[in-house]
Amino acid sequence: xxxxxxxxxxxxxxxxxxxxxxxxxAANKEGGIRNYPYSLERxxxxxxxxxxxxxxxxxxxAIGEVWAELLWVVEQKLxxxxxxxxxxxxPKAEEDGTVPAGDFxxxxxxxxxxxxxxGNSLAIQYV
Numbered sequence: 168x169x170x171x172x173x174x175x176x177x178x179x180x181x182x183x184x185x186x187x188x189x190x191x192x193a194a195n196k197e198g199g200i201r202n203y204p205y206s207l208e209r210x211x212x213x214x215x216x217x218x219x220x221x222x223x224x225x226x227x228x229a230i231g232e233v234w235a236e237l238l239w240v241v242e243q244k245l246x247x248x249x250x251x252x253x254x255x256x257x258p259k260a261e262e263d264g265t266v267p268a269g270d271f272x273x274x275x276x277x278x279x280x281x282x283x284x285x286g287n288s289l290a291i292q293y294v
Contacts, residue, residue: 169231170294173238176205177287182251185243186211201232205239212236238294245286252285 176187186206188199198204203212214236218224224233258269268274271288272281283289 169228169235170238172201172205172231172235173242173294174291176235176239177242177291178255180287182253187239202229203232203236205236207240207243238290242287242290245289247286249284249286249289252283252288255288255291257281257283257288 172189175189179187186204186208188197188201188204190200191197194200203214206212214233216233216237218233219230223229252271254271257271258267260266266272266281268281271283271285273284275281283292
């Protein structure tokens with residue numbers, strides 16, 4: 168899986184932009200270094216799990232490109248349900264080691280671990 172593409176895309180994502188090419192600047196071309204930009208639009212990025220059956224998609228980078236697209240779509244669905252956070256960083260722990268829920272975590276339930284409440288921060292934790 169190309170988690171690097173997923174993390175890089177998530178880190179630079181904004182609330183209103185959903186299409187990202189990878190390595191455009193480094194490659195000096197708008198489309199970047201992948202076959203398609205990461206996008207929610209099937210016309211822009213037609214990659215799906217079935218794409219992995221095609222010749223040319225058997226190498227590690229090609230497989231990772233498809234998985235990163237799938238993760239991008241899942242993340243956007245999580246954002247649709249749970250909302251978007253402008254920060255991916257949780258609040259700092261207090262001096263006693265407790266972590267405040269703030270606007271980052273869902274309210275703590277019993278001894279269960281803290282869970283981010285926004286779709287993009289949930290996606291980061293899942294991956």
